[in-house]
Amino acid sequence: MSVRDRLAHAVSDVVAAIAVRDGVDLSVDPEAVHLERPARREHGDWSTNVAMVMAKDAGTNPRALAASLVEALAAAPPAHVTSVEIAGPGFINFRLDDGWLHDSLADLLAEGEVDYARPDVGHGERVQVEFISANPTGPIHVGNGWWGSYGDSLARVLARAGHRVSREYYVNDTGGQIRTLGASVLARHHGEEVPEGGYQGEYVTELAAVYDGPDDVTVAGRWAADRILDHIRATLASVGIVFDEWYSQASVEESGAVDETIDLLAEKGLVFEQDGATWFRASELGDSRDRVLRKSNGDATYLAGDLAYHRDKFLVRGFDRVIDVFGADHHGQVASLVAGVRALGVEPGRLEVKLGQMVSLVDGDEVVKMGKRAGNAISLDSLVADIGPDATRILSLMSSLDQATTFDLAAVREQSAENPVFYVQMASARIGGVGRKAAERGVVRAPLAGVDLSLLTHERELDLIRCLEELPEVVADAAVDRAPTKVTAWVRRLAGCFHGFYHDCPILAEDVDPGLAQARLWLVEGTRIGLAIGLGLLGVSAPEAM
RNA sequence: GCCCUCGUAGCUCAGCGGAUAGAGCACCGGCCUCCGGAGCCGGUGGCGCAGGUUCGAGUCCUGCCGGGGGCGCCA
Structure with missing residues (x-):
């Protein structure tokens, strides 16, 4: 205990x-x-x-x-x-x-990277985290990456804190936008201008050049969306974001689940016909107005599909809890979704919607606003190419999801001190350096059982252990509060404590007592474990050298 | 107009209802016979406004002011 x-x-x-x-x-x-x-x-x-x-x-x-x-x-x-x-x-x-600190360090070392800081606050709860879910009509932008980092790290934190987590990307591979994408590709394919309201990007032209399918907007749209999705998948993988499921909206619609869901709502008396369309009485469940489920042309609306999808999450797949991470520009659909989920008989508390505030990039004089609809948003690819995957991840996890943030790309790129990833990774590299230097000098870490950790009495050593001791609670808090940024803050604190220790407490110098050197080597190992856990939750690498 | 969200240091951001609000950058001043100075140590500087709840409010509630987002038979 x-x-x-x-x-x-x-x-x-x-x-x-x-x-x-x-x-x-x-x-x-x-x-x-x-x-x-x-x-x-x-x-x-x-x-x-x-x-x-x-x-x-x-x-x-x-x-x-x-x-x-x-x-x-x-x-x-x-x-x-x-x-x-x-x-x-x-x-x-x-x-x-001080013995309590030595005990806690010994506990950490005994448990190691796999078992330390694994607070069971989830008790096996099955949680689905759905995030990004950007339309496969173009490359994803920095805002998607920002909120994606949040979703991915939240999933990692929840998993470590005793939840059974599934990460899902809802693929909007159907509907008008796919047809518009198809029309754009076909136009380019025939050497024509993209139609009004179509997709203008360079990628459309590139796709059109290799398209060899029929002149059908749906076929071409699906084909293009598949290609774009592959690209999105690769981009996300480059920053360590991976999913358990890529759930197709088309599959939801084709399964008949949309009709079943509308029928279900109708049975509860929450559906009516008007102007040739089928409506959901959302206003009776907290929404500001009623919503269309089926348009007068017979197509299901996005909401109808989304409700069928959420019905599938809760009632078919049986998740105890669903956390949807949306950009703030989608908050308008939250009330309808919550109303619909309630109408389907799911306790409202089981659905959590986290809204990511807008992120602004400043690059010198250029200001770029990012949002799902922003045509001028820069791609996540270009950001990663610019500052690297680790910096991208940690910067996106510096501020909380609901804080609209701005950061200066030029500063991150040019002044390394502005970039916290260096500060943290330098601690990791220094730990690696200690290991290399020890090997070079023939110093071997003795078995823990024979090492006296109570020799660690320097204020720097004790501060470092205090910080390490906090990790289980930090993980628990981050999970409960859905706030992976708490892990970021802790990792930076830990790096700070380590740099202070490293500065004042020589480990391998000639005049250090061998027993103390051993205790310090174990403290370094404990720090390595803590850093590895923390950075792992953030999706940031812990390099042994820089 | 209505709804959501945010307002903390010059700048970018942290701060489960707790004690004297923290970092980084910037600015000023110190530290390299030593395991990586991309580091360490010190200094300057702040909760938008007004009420309320509480033993205690940056944190919760209400109003106001200011920024952002949203109010489609688009997704």
């Missing part, structure tokens, strides 16, 4: 004892005990606010309750605890000896 868990149980036990003594109804689940590392070191190593939270129920004031709890805790202090005090409005602060 971790030190943190021991503290949580101790607090929980003491609360229960006080409740019995005072005859009040108090209880606190050890899982729910709010323990945190105080922002200020003088407030101790760990702190809890239970007294403030529970004072009202206990019929007393926070400091009085805290006093009772502290007395009981001090009478039988948990392992490593050297003092328990009340502070401020009723915080209970714990001070621990």
